[in-house]
Amino acid sequence: MGRADARKAQKRASRPSGIRRFFSWKKLLGAFFGLVLLCMGAFVVLYLVIDIPEGNPDAEKQSNIFQYSDGSTMARTGTVNRELVDLAEVPKDVQRTFVAAENKSFYSDQGIDLKGTARGMLNTVTGKGKQGGSTITQQYVKNYYLTQDQTVSRKLKELVISLKVDQKKSKDDILAGYINTSYYGRGAWGIQAAAHAYYDKDASKLTVEEGAYLAALLQAPSQYDWANASDTGKRLVTARWNYVLDNMVDKHWLSASARQAMTKFPKPMQPKAAAGLEGQEGYLYTAAKAEVMKDLNLTDDQFEAGGYTITLNVDRKKQKQLEKSVKEQLTDHLDPKSKKADARVQAGAVSVDPKTGRVLAMYGGAGLSEHYVNNATRDDYQPASTFKPLILAAALENNAKTQNGSSIKASTIYDGTNKRPVVNDGQKVGFAPPNEDDRSYGPVTVQTAMNKSINSVFAQMGADVGMQQVMDTAEKLGMDKDDLKPYAAQTLGTMGASPMEMAGVYATLDNHGKEVTPQIVKSVTVKGEKVALPDAVGDQVISRGAADSVTSVLTGVVDDGTAKASVRDNPARDGQQVAGKTGTSDDNKSAWFTGYTPDLVTSVGLFGEGALKTSEAGAHVSMKGAGGLPRVDGGSFPARIWAQYTFNSSSSNSTFDLDTDMGAGVEPTTTAPVTPTQEPSTPSSPTQEPSTEPPSTTTSPTEEPTTEPPTDEPTEPTTDPTDTGDPTGGITLDPVDPQDNNGNGNGRN
Structure with missing residues (x-):
């Protein structure tokens, strides 16, 4: 090879190969500065061509x-x-x-x-x-x-x-x-x-x-x-x-x-209602606005800029009937100016079409100018025993069994003894809730336990099903998952819930297990263009059999339970078939009746709230003594409001179309009462074979919330030893040691 060839070979070797032929630090640096110059040039052009526009006048809003x-x-x-x-x-x-x-x-x-x-x-x-x-x-x-x-x-x-x-x-x-x-x-x-x-x-x-x-x-x-x-x-x-x-x-x-x-935060005053929106229309407006902003993901600025036409699902006739029912069945019986207990009562109600999810009527309180918080959508009070049907729904949906392996259904027998310790896998779990007024019922069917709202039965049922499974079912039915912690006390409805939320849950049961999300807004147009909204009726969240069986059981609450005086015997009922459940929380701070016909679901809640301009303002307080009653329970004012509204809002006497292959409701059998004051003895372990439900599904005593368990309406103590579906019974009848109740209160107010 000559010198010339050697120089050529050396020159070829010094040239970059592969990707280096196209990229080098010099080229990259040049490209970067070129891009910067290009952006600067583009910005200069924009600066020259864009002028300050005319301001947006208020009239354009x-x-x-x-x-x-x-x-x-x-x-x-x-x-x-x-x-x-x-x-x-x-x-x-x-x-x-x-x-x-x-x-x-x-x-x-x-x-x-x-x-x-x-x-x-x-x-x-x-x-x-x-x-x-x-x-x-x-x-x-x-x-x-x-x-x-x-x-x-x-x-x-x-x-x-x-x-x-x-x-x-x-x-x-x-x-x-x-x-x-x-x-x-x-x-x-x-x-x-x-x-x-x-x-x-x-x-x-x-x-x-x-x-x-x-x-x-x-x-x-x-x-x-x-x-x-x-x-x-x-x-x-x-x-x-x-x-x-x-x-x-x-x-x-x-x-x-x-x-x-500057250590004290300057809390603002309560809002004043917009002109013309002081009464129920103010609550309807705020609820509809909140729903639209959520569904369309709008900011305050975007919504308040205007241009929206919002049509509500609210039926004017039903709305007026609901307002009339609250007035005649509640407020006409209260004298808040002279009686402290009467001034504490707040009412909220929501009525829903179970087939469409449409909110047909809503009662939010005394009026937006008098009470800013909407009682129909607030979720800071306990739903109490209106939660019990969800436990039964969870039992049916999960094919749950008692501690001795018997399937749970309306005819299954439980021990209704007051303060009976909850047992799981042969071990007490540290929770022994009192029944209303410390009444003991002895052996009762699930039907009787629902009718009489017996706390001890449903506390045990929660352990039998597994509290996580109960919470999962409650979420599927429409309750807010953030409040659904798997504590044993949650069987008594100690979470927060609103009438809107409970109306949706019961509407899902009424709709045979297909999810119903209450919607107050029917349609929205923006500057003439219609906007798509979420569907109110969703998927099948629990089986039809489970939902319909719960409905069948809940007809017993009306016909033989805590709501019979206000609902069953109401002269305006005229044979209408009804299912529902009462609820009264601990210390009588809330009272509920949530019930339904095949065509209408309505949840009514009363809430004890400290009156304005008092030291109790805004606090959760007892409603004892309100309306002249020793205790405001779910079977009183709430059930009366519900009955007048429901039976005057529909002229049809429809019947439930139920598929009760998981067990229909059964007739209760009443025998001699168990004396509430009998001396209980130390509980023994169940003699039947325990279920395979793992203990981890039940919360330990240290995990229990400090909230006292809810109480329920007073009823006559009964026993129901007849089990038409499972003669072996559900659980050993164990009276309880009075010292072994985990400090859960005594059920008195």
Whole structure:
């Protein structure tokens, strides 16, 4: 090889091969700078072609129209509640709370946050939701000049316009525009309306602490509204309130000593109802609005911008009948002005079509202007024994057996002894609930236990089924899974629930096990375009046999149980077939009747709540003595309201079409009563073979909630030794040691 050939070979060897022929650090660096220059050029073009647009006038905002199912108008809302104020009218320190909350560099920046905007654009492109990190100027531009749309083009416009606005307007003008155009919740647009909505004062009278709350509120107006915020919402807004004040100290706008003195969170007053929405229509409006916002995933800003026509499922005739029934069967018997017990009673009710899930009527309370919380949708009171049918449904659905291996059905015999310890696999699990008034019933069928609402039977049944299986069935039927913890005491209905929730659960039973989710909204149109809504009727969540067998058993509660006086013997019944269950919680803090015909499901709840302007305001309190009754139980006012409403809302006498292959309800047999005061003895282990249910499904004593178990309506003690379906019986009849009750109370109020 010659020198020339050697040089050529060396040159070829020094050349990059493979992917290195196309990429090198020089090429990559050049491409990067080229891209940067291209972006800069594109931005310059955008800056030149995009001008500051005309602001969005208030007149462009539309009303939201709410209609009854017949198309008649119920309410027209959405008119902008705003009163513009000059920045000078807002105390300087209150102005600064908004800067501390949203944009600490506001007074020194150029109106944009490139990092925050880039993050927002990336979130939009990748579908991760709203942007974060916008400056006050950018938020003002979005509120006043642009829309709430989350698109890349809108964000680019926001960036350019924000730069120009920052150059042409003073910081004070921008801040004034921002606090005057922002939405604070409660229908309040702008700081002046917000000051009145939350503190009933002009913006000029706001304190620093109050200003910090309003500034914190802008992040999530609905979630952070103290009047209806969850515990999580209250914790979050308190943390943000502290964050705002601490930022003011960091910026030297607030002294450390003044900050240390600000330890009390400035709780706002209760909301005032919008004009024209003070009564039941106010509750219907708030419930419908909440449902639409949830179903369509709307923000407060988007909904309050208007343009929605919302038709409710509410039947005006049924609505008036429900209101009339509450008045004639409850409020006409109360004198809240002179009797403390009467002032404590709150009523809520929901009526649902089980075939469609439509909410046909709803009663939320005395009126939105008098009681802001909607009693029909609140879920902070125990459903008590209205939960018992769900335990039976779980037993049937899971083919559960008693401790001796007998199948659980209406005819199965249990021990109804008062405070009988719950047994699982031959071992006591540390739970021995009292029956109502400490009554003992001895051997009874499941049918009698349901009719008389015997706590000891259903506590044992929960262990037989397995508490996790009970909770799973309750969730399938429509209860909120967050409240469904597998504690033994949950067999007594110690979780929270609303009349809306319980109406949905019983509607699913009435609908033969097909899931029913109550819907108050029938249809929604936005600027003439109809919007798709979720289906109210879903899949088969439990078998028809299980659901229909529970319905069959629940007819006994009406015909022979705790509801017979108010429902069975009601002269307006006229032969109508009815299923239902009463419930009364511990210390008489809640009382329920949830019942149904083949065509209508209605849940009525009464709740003991401390009256306004008293030391008990808002607290859960006993209803003892209300309406002249020693105890307000589910078979009294709730069942009477239910009966008058139901029997006057339908003229047809329909009958249940039941498939009871899992066991129909049975006739109860009454013999000599067991003396409630008899001396119990130490319990023995079951003599029959225990089931294979693992002990882990029943909660240990240390895991029990501290809530006292609910009580139920007083009934005459009975025994029912006849088992037409399983003569071997369900469980050994063991009286209980009075010292062995795990401190679960004595069932007295």
